[in-house]
Amino acid sequence: MKNFAVIGAAGYVAPKHYKAIKETGNNLLAAYDPFDSVGIIDSYFPQAAFFTEFERFDRHVSKLIRQQQPIDYVSVCSPNYLHDSHVRFALRIGANAICEKPLVLNPRNAEALMELEKETSRTINTVLQLRLHPSIIQLKQQIEAGPKDKIYDFDLTYITPRGNWYYTSWKGDNAKSGGIATNIGIHFFDMLTWLFGGVKNNVVHIHTHDRAAGYLEFERARVRWFLSINADTLPEQAKQNKAVTYRSLMLEGKEIEFSNGFENLHTESYAAILNGNGFSVADALSGIQIAYDIRHAQPIGLQGNYHPFAKLPLTKHPFIKE
Numbered sequence: 001m002k003n004f005a006v007i008g009a010a011g012y013v014a015p016k017h018y019k020a021i022k023e024t025g026n027n028l029l030a031a032y033d034p035f036d037s038v039g040i041i042d043s044y045f046p047q048a049a050f051f052t053e054f055e056r057f058d059r060h061v062s063k064l065i066r067q068q069q070p071i072d073y074v075s076v077c078s079p080n081y082l083h084d085s086h087v088r089f090a091l092r093i094g095a096n097a098i099c100e101k102p103l104v105l106n107p108r109n110a111e112a113l114m115e116l117e118k119e120t121s122r123t124i125n126t127v128l129q130l131r132l133h134p135s136i137i138q139l140k141q142q143i144e145a146g147p148k149d150k151i152y153d154f155d156l157t158y159i160t161p162r163g164n165w166y167y168t169s170w171k172g173d174n175a176k177s178g179g180i181a182t183n184i185g186i187h188f189f190d191m192l193t194w195l196f197g198g199v200k201n202n203v204v205h206i207h208t209h210d211r212a213a214g215y216l217e218f219e220r221a222r223v224r225w226f227l228s229i230n231a232d233t234l235p236e237q238a239k240q241n242k243a244v245t246y247r248s249l250m251l252e253g254k255e256i257e258f259s260n261g262f263e264n265l266h267t268e269s270y271a272a273i274l275n276g277n278g279f280s281v282a283d284a285l286s287g288i289q290i291a292y293d294i295r296h297a298q299p300i301g302l303q304g305n306y307h308p309f310a311k312l313p314l315t316k317h318p319f320i321k322e
Helices: 014-023 039-043 054-066 080-092 107-120 134-145 179-183 186-196 236-240 265-274 281-295
Strands: 003-007 027-032 049-051 073-076 096-099 124-126 152-159 199-207 211-218 221-228 246-251
Touching: 003 014, 003 054, 014 027, 014 039, 014 265, 027 054, 049 054, 073 080, 080 096, 080 107, 080 124, 107 124, 107 281, 124 281, 134 186, 152 186, 179 186, 179 199, 179 211, 179 221, 179 281, 186 211, 186 221, 186 281, 199 281, 211 281
Parallel strands: 003 027, 003 073, 027 049, 073 096, 096 124, 152 221
Antiparallel strands: 152 246, 199 211, 211 221
């Protein structure tokens, strides 16, 4: 049984980590978040210590170490821009880190973390759960079994509507979240480079407060992608079905079944990490670079090979100055 601490205990993704810690037979000793809406912990680890001040959390973890109850892993579920700092904290207290996506916002920070791993002899793993999804594994096997010189055509569409709260939270601040492409797209970009190899070309067609679209050319694929948090961009059929999220992966014009299979991916990720088979900083670096380049690119508009959804009318938002 390993001892865990969680940073970002009140976040949206934190319950998946509690579940994964529990289902892999381990224990949560301490959790931290400046917000105290963390009653969900009772469903998993009611005896865990909880802190709303980082200094007291740090002091408690130090006390545990002195009492011969060291933290083996720190799970980082905090806002994107704090991941780097919280992973560093984990390694400084002698723990390994398990970090949510994106591991960091800037590629240079990922390289610095790899140096810190060497200095501390500790490991950093990141949750790249789409690599464990049965449909994606099957797709990778299909590609690897196909003609080695074939360049595939692939369309990615992901629409996950968000309300007005999004723009006043850290997620609406590009400096803190990395923007749309990073905040909701990073795991898809990682998936794409895992499937199709290195990036040869990265073009951004549109990039606004509520959507982004572009073209990625990989070693083995030409990819048109569209990401959105605006419900108005949902396809009409999805609206009629009152769907809350729309995902579509199209390979050579054929839809990849991708609607199920997400329930236990964090637990599978933890099991792999605990067995020494997790995804490293180096594994995450390509996806981080793609999102970073998109964030800093100048959109070219509707030119070239763009995603059909890129033509949808743009909308203004009262909280956003375009």
